[in-house]
Amino acid sequence: MPQTLIPNxxxxxxxxxxxxxxxxxxxxxxxxxIKIIYLAKGEQIxxxxxxxxxxxxVIRTGSMEQRKHSGMLRAKLSxxxxxxxxxxxxxxxxxxxxxxxxxxxxxxxxxPHAELLKLLEEHPLxxxxxxxxxxxxxxxxxxxxxxDSEKGIFVKKVSEVASDxxxxxxxxxxxxxxxxxxxxxxxxTAVVMKEGVIVGLIxxxxxxxRVILAGVDIxxxxxxxxxxxxxxxxxxxxxxxxSSLMMQHNIRSLPVVENNRVFGLLTTTHLVRNNRMQAVFxxxxxxxxxxxxxxxxxxxxxxxIFEALVEGQVNGDVIGHVMTMIMDAYNRRLIQMAEKHxxxxxxxxxxxxxxxHARNEIHMLSDxxxxxxxxxxxxxxxxxxxxxxSMWICNALDACGFPLCTGKFxxxxxxxxxxxxxxxxxxxxxIANPEYDCLLNISxxxxxxxxxxxxxxxxxxxxxLFDGIAKSSIFLPSLVRDSISINPPLGIFNSLVxxxxxxxxxxxxxxxxALTLIVDLARIYGLAAGATSSETVTRFNEAYxxxxxxxEMLKNVLGAFRFITQIxxxxxxxxxxxxxxxxxxxxxxxxxxxxxxHLKDAFRIISDLQDAAKLxxxxxxxxxxxx
Numbered sequence: 001m002p003q004t005l006i007p008n009x010x011x012x013x014x015x016x017x018x019x020x021x022x023x024x025x026x027x028x029x030x031x032x033x034i035k036i037i038y039l040a041k042g043e044q045i046x047x048x049x050x051x052x053x054x055x056x057x058v059i060r061t062g063s064m065e066q067r068k069h070s071g072m073l074r075a076k077l078s079x080x081x082x083x084x085x086x087x088x089x090x091x092x093x094x095x096x097x098x099x100x101x102x103x104x105x106x107x108x109x110x111x112p113h114a115e116l117l118k119l120l121e122e123h124p125l126x127x128x129x130x131x132x133x134x135x136x137x138x139x140x141x142x143x144x145x146x147x148d149s150e151k152g153i154f155v156k157k158v159s160e161v162a163s164d165x166x167x168x169x170x171x172x173x174x175x176x177x178x179x180x181x182x183x184x185x186x187x188x189t190a191v192v193m194k195e196g197v198i199v200g201l202i203x204x205x206x207x208x209x210r211v212i213l214a215g216v217d218i219x220x221x222x223x224x225x226x227x228x229x230x231x232x233x234x235x236x237x238x239x240x241x242x243s244s245l246m247m248q249h250n251i252r253s254l255p256v257v258e259n260n261r262v263f264g265l266l267t268t269t270h271l272v273r274n275n276r277m278q279a280v281f282x283x284x285x286x287x288x289x290x291x292x293x294x295x296x297x298x299x300x301x302x303x304x305i306f307e308a309l310v311e312g313q314v315n316g317d318v319i320g321h322v323m324t325m326i327m328d329a330y331n332r333r334l335i336q337m338a339e340k341h342x343x344x345x346x347x348x349x350x351x352x353x354x355x356x357h358a359r360n361e362i363h364m365l366s367d368x369x370x371x372x373x374x375x376x377x378x379x380x381x382x383x384x385x386x387x388x389x390s391m392w393i394c395n396a397l398d399a400c401g402f403p404l405c406t407g408k409f410x411x412x413x414x415x416x417x418x419x420x421x422x423x424x425x426x427x428x429x430x431i432a433n434p435e436y437d438c439l440l441n442i443s444x445x446x447x448x449x450x451x452x453x454x455x456x457x458x459x460x461x462x463x464x465l466f467d468g469i470a471k472s473s474i475f476l477p478s479l480v481r482d483s484i485s486i487n488p489p490l491g492i493f494n495s496l497v498x499x500x501x502x503x504x505x506x507x508x509x510x511x512x513x514a515l516t517l518i519v520d521l522a523r524i525y526g527l528a529a530g531a532t533s534s535e536t537v538t539r540f541n542e543a544y545x546x547x548x549x550x551x552e553m554l555k556n557v558l559g560a561f562r563f564i565t566q567i568x569x570x571x572x573x574x575x576x577x578x579x580x581x582x583x584x585x586x587x588x589x590x591x592x593x594x595x596x597x598h599l600k601d602a603f604r605i606i607s608d609l610q611d612a613a614k615l616x617x618x619x620x621x622x623x624x625x626x627x
Contacts, residue, residue, distance in 0.1 A: 006031050009109065012060065016080045017594035018130065026123055033115040034058075039102035046099050047084070054113035056130070057084045062106025066098050072611070074098050075604055080593045085130070158242050159235035162256045162266040166191060169222060171199055175211055176218040178202060189253045191262050192226045198260055200226030203253065232257040233266060238321055242266050286329040292337060292396040295330060299401040302326055303576065306364050310573040316565035317537055323362040328353075328451060330400050331370070334393045335452045342389050346382040348375040350450055350457035354409065358449040359519070359534045364572050364582050367403040368394060369444055371416040373457040378419050386417050409444045420457055424464050431468045434478035443482075446523060447534035462532070469527055476528060480617045483520035484610045488603035489513050507585035510571070514564045514599075517606050518557065524613055525549065536561060548616070557609055560602035567595065 010031040013019040019027055035055075039045075039062070059081050066074035066083060077083055083100060120127050167181040167190035182190050182204060192200035202222055210216065210225040233242045233254045242254050256263040282301050289295045305326070309319045335351055355369035356362060372386055390411035398404050404412075411417050418426075430442040446465070450458040469475050489508065519536055526539025529546040533539060537558060544554040572582035591599070 005036075009034055013058065013109070015593070016058075017592070017597050018126070020593070022126055023123070026119060026126070029119055030111060030116070033112055033119075035110040035112070036060075037108050037110060039064075039106045039108065041102055041104050044099050044101045047097055055084055055110040056082060056113065056116060057100075058082050058109040058111065060107040060109055063103045064100050064106060065103055066100050068098050074607070075600055076103070077600070080596070081600065082597060156239050157235065158233050158237050158239055158256055158266055159263065161239050162235075162264040163187070164264040166255060166262060166265040168193060168262050170194065171223040171226075172221045174219045175207070175216065175222050175225065178222045179207055179218075182207075187265055188267065189255065189265055190222075191230075191255050191257075192222055193260075194223075196260060198230070198232065198255070198257060198262070199223070200228050201230035201255065202226045205252075230255065234258050235263050238318065239266070240322055240325060282326060283329045286326070286333050289333060292334060292399065295333060295396070296399045296401075302401060303364065307573055307576065310569050316562055316569055319569060320359075320361040320363065320565075323364075323366075324357065324360040327357060327362050327366070327402060330397060330402065331393075332452055334396045334400075337396075338389050338393050341392065342385060345389070345453075346385050347378045348454045348457070349373065349378075349386065350454045351411065351452040352448045352458050353451050354448050355444050358447040359536060361519075361536065363569060364576065365584065367405045368397055369405055369409050370394070370411050370451075371409070371445070371448070372411040372418075373423055373461060374417065374419045375454075375457075376419045376421050383414070383417065387412075387414060390417055407440075407444070420461060423461050427461070427465050427468055431465075431472050431475050434475050439478065439482050443520075443523075446527070449534065466527075466530070466532075476524060477618045479520070479524050479527075480613050483517065483524060484614055486512065486517060487610070488517055488606040506587070508588050509584055510564060510568050510586055511584035514603065514606065515561075515568065517610070518561045518564070521557070521606070521609050521613055524617060528617065553609065553612070556605045560605040563598055563602050567599070 006028070010028050013031060013034075014024070014027050019030065022030070045057070059077055059079055061079055063076065063078045064081075064083070065076045068074055075083070116130065120130060165185045165187045167178070167185050167187050169178050169181055169190050169192055171192050171194040173181075173192075178190050182188070188204045190202050191198055192202060200223060202225065206225065206227065211218065216225060231245060231249060231251065231254060233245065233256055235256050235258055246252065246254060253265055253267040255265055282298060282305060285298055285301075286295060289298070302323075306319070306323060309322060331351070331353070339345060350373040351370065352358075352373060353370050356366050357369050372390055374382065374386065378386075394404060394410050394412040404410065409416060426445075427442070430439075434442070448458060448462065522536040522539040523534075525543035525548055526533070529539070529543040529548055531539045531542035533542070540549065540554055540557055543549045544551065549557075567586070568584060571584075571586050575582040588596075
């Protein structure tokens with residue numbers, strides 16, 4: 001290649017991701033190694049098998065499309081896009097082969113694999129940007145844009161903050177011996193076990209009040225003075241959740257427990273180190289608000305917390321949990337106010353939430369999805385009470401910044417305020433006849449979470465749902481067919497994947513073409529795996545535990561979900577700051593090389609998982625064990 005071309009090539013690659021993150025000397029070395037080829041329209045590059053020479057390709061001008069051997073579209077690429085990452089790996093399997101075809105006259109830069117590897121060995125800090133695995137590249141992208149450092153203690157996991165010092169004693173241990181154990185481990189609390197199960201808790205304060213002041217014999221078994229059925233927190237829960245529990249129940253410590261295994265203790269002492277507990281303070285204000293108008297006045301604080309979390313580069317999963325806890329607090333407080341306003345409810349009931357609220361994935365655009373399960377003994381008069389009751393709550397939530405559901409999936413709709421037996425009949429019908437309207441209904445109510453009232457109603461309904469799905473041979477295949485009816489945008493942004501008409505023409509709907517597709521796939525895999533959690537990340541993890549997803553696919557799809565979620569939240573933040581109503585429609589022209597490249601990685605991962613789901617749950621539908 002003529003040396004005179006190198007400055008021009010260097011200038012070009014220096015402005016596109018990931019080369020823009022490399023030192024200038026390294027950029028120049030790569031530019032010097034580049035070969036140039038020109039493809040006429042229709043000319044192809046074949047990948048796969050044993051190729052002596054491998055390259056990473058950069059499109060300088062023109063456009064290409066990648067198709068798998070089956071003919072299925074893999075991606076469409078345009079100027080500044082890169083391809084050939086997967087074939088940088090030494091041993092690719094033939095099944096992953098594809099062909100790249102020039103859609104128009106195209107000029108390509110070819111970076112020799114051997115030369116690239118040699119340069120990266122000398123600069124290991126930049127290896128992840130050129131990884132053959134898309135998940136690794138996505139992870140490097142998240143690291144660059146959203147560092148996890150210094151996010152504040154309340155978005156950390158309990159295991160990161162709690163002490164591992166806690167006394168564990170048996171139920172028949174004498175009080176005096178328990179006191180010695182507490183002092184020996186320098187812990188203010190002891191967990192009491194019986195036959196391998198946690199049955200109680202005792203603190204140093206309990207010793208003072210229940211033993212010394214009460215004059216109890218110190219040889220008495222600790223079970224006589226302990227607090228029975230204590231609250232605990234899981235090691236993977238957020239500190240924010242633990243803090244909220246401690247405030248709600250006025251306790252100073254929470255044992256960290258999972259499956260009756262004691263990991264440690266979280267105390268208020270651990271929490272005073274924080275300086276970013278705004279969300280906890282807001283939840284506390286919500287708890288003590290006297291009127292719906294008081295709650296509405298807190299809306300600006302909710303938005304401020306959302307903005308702080310996004311600007312603080314907090315993980316999207318965590319933002320969803322924090323915003324969900326705040327919405328839960330609003331909803332619970334309004335239910336309490338409604339019970340006071342309308343009088344004691346005439347029968348038992350459960351207030352449940354659905355959709356993204358149930359999945360703990362609330363953001364600033366989230367509307368209401370809720371319902372009421374009534375006792376089967378509810379009378380027509382009782383139902384009239386709950387009609388007024390739920391209407392008041394839904395309107396108050398709307399006034400607090402949680403919009404009414406446009407699809408009317410709310411408790412205020414009499415259809416979604418029914419006795420338990422009617423809800424069971426709904427699910428039976430939806431599962432037996434998974435057609436469009438039924439799928440729409442069940443896609444909302446496949447995820448429900450109890451929020452207030454009799455929790456057993458929701459437990460019984462969920463059990464009925466899972467039993468019904470397990471017995472159906474047509475339900476999961478129907479869900480799959482519905483979910484793959486929309487494909488991720490594998491094409492070039494400006495011509496193939498945008499909304500064609502309406503007020504959002506030429507915009508990319510990031511929810512419709514990406515996030516909803518991932519949520520749908522998580523629902524399918526989670527139900528097939530028997531997952532009781534409705535959270536997207538947890539469902540994929542449980543499917544992996546049941547060997548329904550490979551480790552690589554799990555990491556890929558979680559990386560894609562988190563990257564796209566961050567894109568959406570950042571867009572919402574920009575809209576809020578500009579004084580506009582946030583939405584899911586993004587102008588693709590704002591994307592730089594960085595976002596375009598990683599979004600295409602993410603879209604390709606979604607497409608691959610759709611293919612895998614179609615193969616597993618439609619062709620093999622009758623052999624899938626969903627028990």
